[in-house]
Every structure is written in structure tokens, then in C-alpha cells.
Amino acid sequence: xxxxxxxxxxxxxxxxxxxxxxxxxxxxxxxxxxxxxxxxxxxxxxxxxxxx
Numbered sequence: 001x002x003x004x005x006x007x008x009x010x011x012x013x014x015x016x017x018x019x020x021x022x023x024x025x026x027x028x029x030x031x032x033x034x035x036x037x038x039x040x041x042x043x044x045x046x047x048x049x050x051x052x
Contacts, residue, residue, distance in 0.1 A: 016046050
């Protein structure tokens with residue numbers, strides 16, 4: 001998993017950037033609809049806001 005290499009003390013922002021970069025490389029969502037679950041807080045919320 002791509003998060004396995006992150007240090008535990010990495011900031012949430014750094015971890016989020018890594019996740020978003022990995023998603024961007026692997027998922028082509030242009031002209032498509034994406035349903036993001038778990039948007040109430042944390043990484044799910046950040047991802048939803050990023051794609052909004």
C-alpha cells in the first residue's frame with residue numbers, strides 16, 4: 001500500500017498529498033462521476049473537497 005512508506009509522524013497534510021497524488025496517477029475521473037464515502041471528516045472530507 002502506498003501509505004505504508006510514510007513515517008508515523010508525517011503531517012496529515014503530507015499524507016493527504018501522497019494519497020491524492022496516488023489517486024491522480026491511478027484513477028482517471030475526468031468526465032465521470034465519483035462517489036466518495038466517509039466525507040464527514042479526515043481524509044475522506046479532504047478528498048471530497050479537493051474533487052469538488
